[in-house]
Amino acid sequence: xxxxxxxxxxxxxxxxxxxxxxxxxxxxxxxxxxxxxxxxxxxxxxxxxxxxxxxxxxxxxxxxxxxxxxxxxxxxxxxxxxxxxxxxxxxxxxxxxxxxxxxxxxxxxxxxxxxxxxxxxxxxxxxxxxxxxxxxxxxxxxxxxxxxxxxxxxxxxxxxxxxxxxxxxxxxxxxxxxxxxxxxxxxxxxxxxxxxxxxxxxxxxxxxxxxxxxxxxxxxxxxxxxxxxxxxxxxxxxxxxxxxxxxxxxxxxxxxxxxxxxxxxxxxxxxxxxxxxxxxxxxxxxxxxxxxxxxxxxxxxxxxxxxxxxxxxxxxxxxxxxxxxxxxxxxxxxxxxxxxxxxxxxxxxxxxxxxxxxxxxxxxxxxxxxxxxxxxxxxxxxxxxxxxx
Ligand code: MG
Numbered sequence: 001x002x003x004x005x006x007x008x009x010x011x012x013x014x015x016x017x018x019x020x021x022x023x024x025x026x027x028x029x030x031x032x033x034x035x036x037x038x039x040x041x042x043x044x045x046x047x048x049x050x051x052x053x054x055x056x057x058x059x060x061x062x063x064x065x066x067x068x069x070x071x072x073x074x075x076x077x078x079x080x081x082x083x084x085x086x087x088x089x090x091x092x093x094x095x096x097x098x099x100x101x102x103x104x105x106x107x108x109x110x111x112x113x114x115x116x117x118x119x120x121x122x123x124x125x126x127x128x129x130x131x132x133x134x135x136x137x138x139x140x141x142x143x144x145x146x147x148x149x150x151x152x153x154x155x156x157x158x159x160x161x162x163x164x165x166x167x168x169x170x171x172x173x174x175x176x177x178x179x180x181x182x183x184x185x186x187x188x189x190x191x192x193x194x195x196x197x198x199x200x201x202x203x204x205x206x207x208x209x210x211x212x213x214x215x216x217x218x219x220x221x222x223x224x225x226x227x228x229x230x231x232x233x234x235x236x237x238x239x240x241x242x243x244x245x246x247x248x249x250x251x252x253x254x255x256x257x258x259x260x261x262x263x264x265x266x267x268x269x270x271x272x273x274x275x276x277x278x279x280x281x282x283x284x285x286x287x288x289x290x291x292x293x294x295x296x297x298x299x300x301x302x303x304x305x306x307x308x309x310x311x312x313x314x315x316x317x318x319x320x321x322x323x324x325x326x327x328x329x330x331x332x333x334x335x336x337x338x339x340x341x342x343x344x345x346x347x348x349x350x351x352x353x354x355x356x357x358x359x360x361x362x363x364x365x366x367x368x369x370x371x372x373x374x375x376x377x378x379x380x381x382x383x384x385x386x387x388x389x
Contacts, residue, residue: 005031038081044072134229136367161261176240176250176251240310249264320365322363322373325373329373
């Protein structure tokens, strides 16, 4: 029987996850068809993607960019949306069966929620959406697998490990972290770290924000929060292991003492393809994992006391409400400030800690409360950056 073609929209198509998603589409043209693409400001690449995949709808980051995109396209009839409302309407688009949400940062929350509310399958790579609005998203989703599938590699691994298990069989989840480029570096030298150094990740090739987050370990902090909401498990049962080889993506400890691990080469096409093929698996024909070549795998417990970004993530979960959103937004602004050389590397996590500490109200996380927390966090974080300069 010929498989039905799944129609997908890729929101964040010019970033690393978006580009890899389109590589999967090219590999499986009889199973996937692109009906929507959205990108921020990389118009040359977006225009090439539009010519190649011929979506019915496209969105760009800003309405001012529409004429420039049009001038690069042969077809003038294309429906071009823009800005945050453009992402939301693409996420709800009737044409699409599945939305791959691969934008980075807080812009992901509204399209993620819109896709779930419109009954779409959501393949979610944007972890900030879950960190900021985890409860809202999980309420809007009709269960993992049915409408929400994680793309983040550790969470994709856990999603696979958890298949067929019931929650009372689970003792703990382990997320692995490579430790980033500065794991073995003298902490006193970190104030001299440049954006270029922070962007060179030892295992994965990724976008700028997530690369800096990996260097501060905030990425793993965000992933702990992401796991808490996705798998509805108490934070105390989510552990982080530093695993520099990056081949074991996650582990699951069960009550009979069995520990299941998910291994694979560090290639995002594996979790992306699974989010598109689920519950089937497609032959990706990637290089095989060779454990003998690695000559060993090592694991080190990442205690939150030693890694301040992890400590902040657990304390945000402890505070609950809008605190995870404040953490995520303050971090986003701090990372931008570091990349534009306004603050030093160690200041990123210090800034997040400072802003979280100043957030006293902490109401429950409704969309309105998150929006208010966002305005407050932006203002507060900027004010602290100004004061520190
Ligand atoms: Mg990850």
